[in-house]
Amino acid sequence: MPELPEVETIARELRRDLVGRRIVDVEVRWERTIALPSAAEVKPVLVGRQIMGTDRRGKYLLFPLSGGQTLVIHLRMTGQLHVVGPEATPDKHTHLVLTLDSGRRLFFRDMRKFGRVYVVADVATILRQLGPEPLNPDLTPQQLAARLAGRKAPIKSLLLDQRVVAGIGNIYADEILFAASIDPRRPGGDLQMNEIARIHTVTRRVLAQAIFDHGSSLQNYQRPGGAKGQNQERHQVFRRTGKPCARCGTAIVRVVIGQRATHFCPQCQR
DNA sequence: ACCACAACCTGGCCGC
DNA sequence: TGCGGCCAGGTTGTGG
Numbered sequence: 001m002p003e004l005p006e007v008e009t010i011a012r013e014l015r016r017d018l019v020g021r022r023i024v025d026v027e028v029r030w031e032r033t034i035a036l037p038s039a040a041e042v043k044p045v046l047v048g049r050q051i052m053g054t055d056r057r058g059k060y061l062l063f064p065l066s067g068g069q070t071l072v073i074h075l076r077m078t079g080q081l082h083v084v085g086p087e088a089t090p091d092k093h094t095h096l097v098l099t100l101d102s103g104r105r106l107f108f109r110d111m112r113k114f115g116r117v118y119v120v121a122d123v124a125t126i127l128r129q130l131g132p133e134p135l136n137p138d139l140t141p142q143q144l145a146a147r148l149a150g151r152k153a154p155i156k157s158l159l160l161d162q163r164v165v166a167g168i169g170n171i172y173a174d175e176i177l178f179a180a181s182i183d184p185r186r187p188g189g190d191l192q193m194n195e196i197a198r199i200h201t202v203t204r205r206v207l208a209q210a211i212f213d214h215g216s217s218l219q220n221y222q223r224p225g226g227a228k229g230q231n232q233e234r235h236q237v238f239r240r241t242g243k244p245c246a247r248c249g250t251a252i253v254r255v256v257i258g259q260r261a262t263h264f265c266p267q268c269q270r
Numbered sequence: 271a272c273c274a275c276a277a278c279c280t281g282g283c284c285g286c
Numbered sequence: 287t288g289c290g291g292c293c294a295g296g297t298t299g300t301g302g
Contacts, residue, residue, distance in 0.1 A: 074296085
């Protein structure tokens with residue numbers, strides 16, 4: 001569910017409640033949520049640690065802790081993080097509860113149980129494979145071109161590949177390719193430099209706008225306070241099958257690329 | 271390198 | 287109401 005803009009929103013909105021707080025208790029309610037270390041070991045690793053920051057890399061949330069370890073959370077499809085008061089009770093989808101020295105608690109909820117929590121000394125063990133951050137101003141169109149060169153996979157699949165660029169998921173891949181007027185089925189290596197430059201530019205614009213809108217709430221995504229994002233109101237193609245393209249009026253088409261639903265305008269994207 | 275497919279899970283929706 | 291089938295914003299692993 002959450003992609004870069006949603007994860008960025010969550011990191012920002014957790015900052016006020018988490019940074020500087022100390023973890024005083026840990027309750028694991030679904031053991032497989034804890035990927036590293038084991039569910040049995042995670043409590044002693046976390047209790048007593050102070051949360052030093054709330055950061056994001058790709059779709060991963062990073063919480064550096066006093067003592068040098070980092071709490072890493074990937075929300076996958078349906079994960080949510082909520083800071084709640086002492087009176088709140090965890091429901092059946094709440095798989096991890098961290099109690100803070102403020103008396104408030106951090107709930108990790110995840111209906112589909114795909115989300116994972118890690119505590120590691122070196123975040124590189126988890127982030128090593130990730131490609132560059134698309135919003136990093138140091139990422140040039142030439143570097144993006146180099147990562148697409150020679151690739152025969154459809155550009156849609158390459159944008160979803162976290163080793164090529166980090167943080168883009170199915171919603172924003174479709175929206176980026178519409179904004180860039182590129183057919184999602186085109187092999188990445190076939191794209192001209194001016195087309196890659198367009199993708200580079202609109203990726204930054206689309207993601208920055210989505211962060212400004214606090215992400216896209218289609219089904220499960222919620223901000224830590226329970227509010228929804230607003231960016232779904234700007235979607236041009238995603239889940240708009242059969243509806244008119246805002247630019248030319250042609251009906252938006254849905255196809256499957258790399259096992260993923262893909263939406264595009266057959267007139268504007270060639 | 272790439273594709274297809276399965277797994278991991280639950281819930282919503284649709285048709286019958 | 288119930289049941290089966292399909293769908294879902296993500297990632298990883300297997301086999302070809």
